[in-house]
Amino acid sequence: MNSTLILIVLLVVLAGVIWGAVRLRDRFEILGEFIDFLRERKLWWILPILIVFALAGLFVVFTTSSPLGYAIYTLF
Numbered sequence: 001m002n003s004t005l006i007l008i009v010l011l012v013v014l015a016g017v018i019w020g021a022v023r024l025r026d027r028f029e030i031l032g033e034f035i036d037f038l039r040e041r042k043l044w045w046i047l048p049i050l051i052v053f054a055l056a057g058l059f060v061v062f063t064t065s066s067p068l069g070y071a072i073y074t075l076f
Helices: 003-023 029-041 046-064 068-075
Strands: none
Touching: none
């Protein structure tokens, strides 16, 4: 019974993610255009910088709402 409940929850979450991706498909179209722009202009050196910025932003978002955030902020 417990594994059935976990499977149902996972299916509901997966359905929500797929539904959200379909709804936001048009908003992510600009990401494809940006990749095409980088390919045409041969500006691939910009991509690692953007990835580091995105990871730093995600790090800040996820650590501000957790108890781990207080420990990390004391390091800086």
